[in-house]
Amino acid sequence: MKKNALIVFQKNLILGKVKTRLAEGVGEEKALGIYSEMVALTYKEIPTDMAEIFVYFSDEIPLYHTEKNHRLRIQIGKDLGERMKNALEEVMAAGYEQLVIIGTDCPELKAHHLVRAFTLLETFQVVLGPAEDGGYYLIGMNSSFPYLFDGISWSTDLVMTQTLDALHQYSLSYQLLPTLYDVDTQQDWERFTLRFSKKKGES
Numbered sequence: 001m002k003k004n005a006l007i008v009f010q011k012n013l014i015l016g017k018v019k020t021r022l023a024e025g026v027g028e029e030k031a032l033g034i035y036s037e038m039v040a041l042t043y044k045e046i047p048t049d050m051a052e053i054f055v056y057f058s059d060e061i062p063l064y065h066t067e068k069n070h071r072l073r074i075q076i077g078k079d080l081g082e083r084m085k086n087a088l089e090e091v092m093a094a095g096y097e098q099l100v101i102i103g104t105d106c107p108e109l110k111a112h113h114l115v116r117a118f119t120l121l122e123t124f125q126v127v128l129g130p131a132e133d134g135g136y137y138l139i140g141m142n143s144s145f146p147y148l149f150d151g152i153s154w155s156t157d158l159v160m161t162q163t164l165d166a167l168h169q170y171s172l173s174y175q176l177l178p179t180l181y182d183v184d185t186q187q188d189w190e191r192f193t194l195r196f197s198k199k200k201g202e203s
Contacts, residue, residue, distance in 0.1 A: 004051035004118050005096035007087050009075065010039060010104045011058040025186030034189055042104045045111045050118065052096065056087050081149035092144055100140035107192050108180040109137060116177060126167060126174040132181040135159040145172060
């Protein structure tokens with residue numbers, strides 16, 4: 001069986017440093033609370049027997065992270081692409097063969113998406129989870145492709161298009177997961193809570 005690793009990128013829960021666009025609409029304290037809730041939702045969906053779990057924090061390894069089976073690291077790099085590339089290279093160098101990386105701001109992400117991503121990596125070199133805003137909520141690979149993180153306009157609606165262009169340029173096989181949405185603004189959060197309340201009422 002191939003060695004799977006799930007890499008979670010998480011921002012430290014620091015007031016004023018998380019979800020700044022969301023904070024513009026709801027305030028910094030509420031934005032911190034919302035982000036904390038999304039982090040909890042993310043970990044709730046991670047199957048414990050699917051892969052080794054690495055958590056890469058934005059600033060420092062916190063004392064409050066209580067999951068003993070998680071391997072804790074710090075992100076290194078000047079932008080998101082470099083930080084993801086460095087994390088993937090570090091974990092791959094440790095002997096892991098199929099790697100998936102996710103963030104912590106996509107409340108629609110479910111366990112079956114993660115299971116599907118690792119299953120697809122048995123056949124395809126890369127798997128991507130497109131986000132509605134033009135980025136992606138998940139990227140996975142079964143070998144080292146660091147150039148997929150170069151020349152990308154991070155935090156714009158061009159991320160997914162530019163990544164697909166790179167996949168075609170280097171003739172890499174890939175598969176896409178369903179398109180989901182991240183929570184970056186007050187409108188995004190209201191959309192999620194409305195949908196969540198409807199599902200709760202239907203159950």
